[in-house]
Amino acid sequence: MAIILILGAGAMGSAFSFPPADLGHEVMLVGTHLDQEIIRELKKSGIHPKLKMKLPDQVQVFSHEELGAAMICQPDVIILGVSSAGVAWAVQALGPLLEQPVPILLLTKGLAVEEDRLMILPQFVAGGLHGFGIGQFTIGAVGGPCIAGELAARRDTSVTIAYPDREKFYWLNSLFKAPYYHIHYTTDLAGLEICAAMKNFYALAVGYPSGYLDMTDQLQNKAQMHNLSAGLFTQSIKEMAMLADWMEGTSENVYGLAGIGDLYVTCQDGRNSRMGKLLGSGMTYSTAKKEKMPDDTVEGAELALKIGPLLEHLFQKEILDKKKYPLARIIIDAICHDALMQIPWALF
Structure with a gap:
């Protein structure tokens, strides 16, 4: 024992x-x-x-x-x-x-x-x-x-x-x-830890379509936005893989339970995806946090506030190629700079 x-x-x-x-x-x-x-x-x-x-x-x-x-x-x-x-x-x-x-x-x-x-x-x-x-x-x-x-x-x-x-x-x-x-x-400790942290961060974006859907007109065929969610999910995994590689991890965990698996379950029903839905409905992060989730710990947002300034610095110094991380940049803008979230499809 x-x-x-x-x-x-x-x-x-x-x-x-x-x-x-x-x-x-x-x-x-x-x-x-x-x-x-x-x-x-x-x-x-x-x-x-x-x-x-x-x-x-x-x-x-x-x-x-x-x-x-x-x-x-x-x-x-x-x-x-x-x-x-x-x-x-x-x-x-x-x-x-x-x-x-x-x-x-x-x-x-x-x-x-x-x-x-x-x-x-x-x-x-x-x-x-x-x-x-x-x-x-x-x-x-x-x-x-x-x-x-x-x-x-x-x-x-x-x-x-x-x-x-x-x-x-x-x-x-x-x-x-x-x-x-x-x-x-x-x-692969580095790869696993990148996935464990960043899946909360990217779940903010994958949760966006459900809030955006609520703000659009109801169509006759009641079409959902699962296509949009899938596109954001895929971009999230792509960026996680590049970041894991940069931190000397491997793609083993990104495309396994710690990456795809954990991001999937996090997007089903969690605080990060709920915050993403609020951002998709047209709210800024500060308003959504204050009015809708004042007592909730939103791990993805807290991570963005912690590492966002450093990532922006790395982008500016061209240590990381900012063109390869368009979704990360949008999430950082929304959380760190309180910007309205808009998906930059042309940059993917």
Whole structure:
């Protein structure tokens, strides 16, 4: 039996506790300071208020103030399920409590900016923890189409884990490969992380047609705009592949579960596609966020605000060819500059 610590008690972090708990491992779920209401409800009833499911009995629940107590047992693996904005906090919280390197897997999706450099989050976490003088950490990530509510309901789910150490991956696989949780393996950590982050970004554009349709006249044949959605979906994958290649990843994950698969499921029903629908209806991002989604974390928009200025700088310096990223530029304009979103078909 292994001891698994999950930091982040939101929907995905909590849902990730189901496979290892069902396999008989001990799971410690630690909330962040943003998860206080969730932790209180879990301690009271055992039912996660967002997942609407009771957590397995093997899951022990801790508040962020109890992280030190949870770490006393020295977990065999740590899962980061915090938001992208919470990764730096997680590094600072875990660093003083770790006595030696342990395997770490990231559920968190996002990219980091360091001066004029775009970094994947495992690089950021490894560098941050190394600063505590503990040693060199090997860090992997989980990507692919996984809706938290479906995982918590034990619906069949296929994901990809990127981990540099193949032998260690087989051990990790044994901890999480429940009958309903199907794991594929890749060494392409950069490619997987680009897909995990950018699919939220591009889902903003793929969600655009449903809002644009609402603003057009109803036709006699009730034609939809699936053609438009498919065109934007395809352009999104094309640009993700170029960005993955630029960051020394491969197309393996772009055209697999982490890319096409995850973008597909994200566009079905998620906060990013809902924001895209609002943009398609003619709203600016600031208005849509304030009036329609004030309490929602829109990961794609947050990523655009974080990396948009850097990408624009790279376009200006011709480090990246801006002609190859027309959809990315439109999304950045809409989110970072509050411009009305318009699809530049002639530039595709």
